[in-house]
Amino acid sequence: METVEPMDSSRKRLHLFEGFGVELEYMIVDRDSLQVKPITDQLIHDEVGAYLSDVEFGDIAWSNELVLHVVELKTQGPVKSLEQLQQKFQEHVHKINGMLQKYNAMLLPTAAHPLMNPYTDTKLWPHEHNAVYEAYNRIFDCRGHGWANLQSTHLNLPFYNDEEFEKLHAAIRVLLPIIPALSASSPVLDGVVTGLADSRLEVYRQNQKKLPSITGKVVPEAVFSQANYEEQVLQRMYREVAPHDPEGTLQEEFLNSRGAIARFERNTIEIRLLDIQESPVADMAVLQAVVAVLQALIAERWVPLQELKVWHEDQLSAILLDVIAKGQEAILTDQDYLRLFGYGSAENCKAGELWKHLVEQALTLDDQPEVANALNFIISRGNLSKRILEALGDEPSEEKIRQVYQQLAVCLQKGSVFLPDKPC
Template sequence: METAEPRDSTKKTLHLFEGFGVELEYMIVQQGSLQVLPITDKLIYDEVGAYLSDVEFGDIAWSNELVLHVVELKTQGPVKSLMQLQEKFQAHVQKINRMLAKYDAMLLPTGAHPLMNPYTDTKLWPHEHNAVYEAYNRIFDCRGHGWANLQSTHLNLPFYDDAEFEKLHAAIRVLLPIMPALSASTPILDGAVTGLADSRLEVYRQNQQKLPSIAGKVIPEAVFNEADYEEQVLQPMYHEVAPYDPEGTLQEEFLNSRGAIARFGRNTIEIRLLDIQECPVADMAVLQAVVTVLQALIAERWVPLHDLKAWHEDRLSAILLEVIAKGQEAILTDLAYAQLFGFDFGESCTVGELWKHLVQEVLSLDDQPELANALHVIVSRGNLSKRIIEALGDTPSEEKIREVYRQLAVCLQKGSVFLPDTPC
């Protein structure tokens, strides 16, 4: 969750895929019990001697989030390439873990804490930009998994003008429904298997039902220029929130909670649908797959742009809901959807089969063996949710959950991909 950012006319506006912004959110937990620890402000204070919202380290910055037990690592401005970005993030993960050791604490990956009670364990960030968080809390009550227990990976992609926004938004909209098949990492909430591949997205899509225009159908509406976006997406949200927000604190682009949001203040679209993975190399593998498929869609490799723009959010949302529930095992019966990606099948296929087709068609990671290996695991062994359940079983004890998630914390520290039958 971010605060407002004014349009900066001095910044160079980038063209499609000339830059990338990446944000990774991690929980801070006690090493043994995995109890969430609300000490992000202490971590930042220990580094810079002040309770700041952002701490910059050259290419990478740290920042706070809504809740005090989450820290975000992000690229400081756009980077030219995703290449080797995992190494920079990994170095900061290890630095933070060293700093947290004095609190008997560590970073924990995955998109949701498996044991957290958000109604008793939630503490909001009390320092800089607190007014925004307090406004959200006043309107929605931010105790709950949909606010206090969801860690994601965000990808920001630039566009130069309306013509590039049209292409990028059209491509992102049609790819969004199947992105969680790769990234789902949240099979457990409240110490129990939920039966969903992506429990984070299930609570995320419902966390603002009081004001339904804010998240919409999660899949953005079919709008392809700034004026229409302002009229059809932003203004209805601002109008709906206004009676609850008399100071106008939330009347900004960041209020938009769709799975991808336009940020015209900085000429980017921010993809927010992805659960965070077990380590940065796995996140970068997912992002590389997403970017490469988007590039192919925009280049009209399989179908013309007109065909991408024609898809209504309701039809795309139906696919997304199946993927939230079943991940790569979701059955795809919409032949026309698969044809957007040049994939012809009989009566049905799985979303996992569609991703195997896409990886084979457009991805070449020969010069990035770490990413190639991580993506191979995700596509062949299943997303992290599936691998976690494989390690836990269907009715795990609390101690078994702690054991597996401690292994995931080791994977994060070491930068290694999680396999149920292999130590990190």
């Protein structure tokens, strides 16, 4: 649904892993009640004196999203490395939290507000680019958790040509199903523990079922060239939305809502499956793990590229749905799938065990102790959903939920990792 591009299409084309675009979405809430505060436009106006959709600060920019209580922080164009990027994002978290004090407001992390009623609390962005948002609202009714209450981390990865697109898309498709095992951070909706590790993804995958070609199976189809992608993915979506969108407002690549979407206008693939974490250092830990495994897959470290390409989206989607529900505890039983990642045991394994294997095999963080520490907690203590649930208990009161999420806001401000038994 974004209209502002974090990777400028006018820049020279980059080869695989020569650049990275990162977007982090945060809620603005009342410091005491955690009620969402629809003041993103006021925040931007306070900074630049105008209701703009995009404000640039050198390497980092702020932008609006569909709803007025969410602000997005993003790299302004591709950065050469993810290393130390958390520090730049953290500086802007501090800046925004300082500006929000006069409204008794603050930024809140995690992928879904645990108490928000999206049917009463939703206010759409009314300024620049709102024609796109109004079109979405007219077709789908954007009041609902899958629209108004979801915050994610997006990772944009470049490809130079069709050959590189083929490799990158093949690797991303097979990795997508297990990413929520690392990144899930949305175990509560409407004040109730949902029983799902990744409640955001569960509502996200269904919020456009009126036009099923837009989201597909979340895992993209097995297409590996621009021409085939145009024909089999994009044109199908445009045809399906056309009767509902006579002005053609939505018939652009951003309409695609799969878990990873090809952006040929800027030669990137954008991974959209990730729940946002409690602080930028935790996000960078997850992103660096994802990138390291993608690099290993593309280098054919464990199996030839051809073996990645044969997987149908239905097979991969079935794995994804189990991981959405159970997170790191999801049991992976398909030995052929495990073999893609060099997991040699003849026995089933949990998604968390597979990630431990992958991090050991593919990633070295010796010169990044903060990121290494965050990733170690995610692997050993569980994804953020699991740690939140450990802090909440099975049937938490509204007050208990507020206490835990206020602690998560402290983690965001401090740039620390949330542990249920240790204050941030």
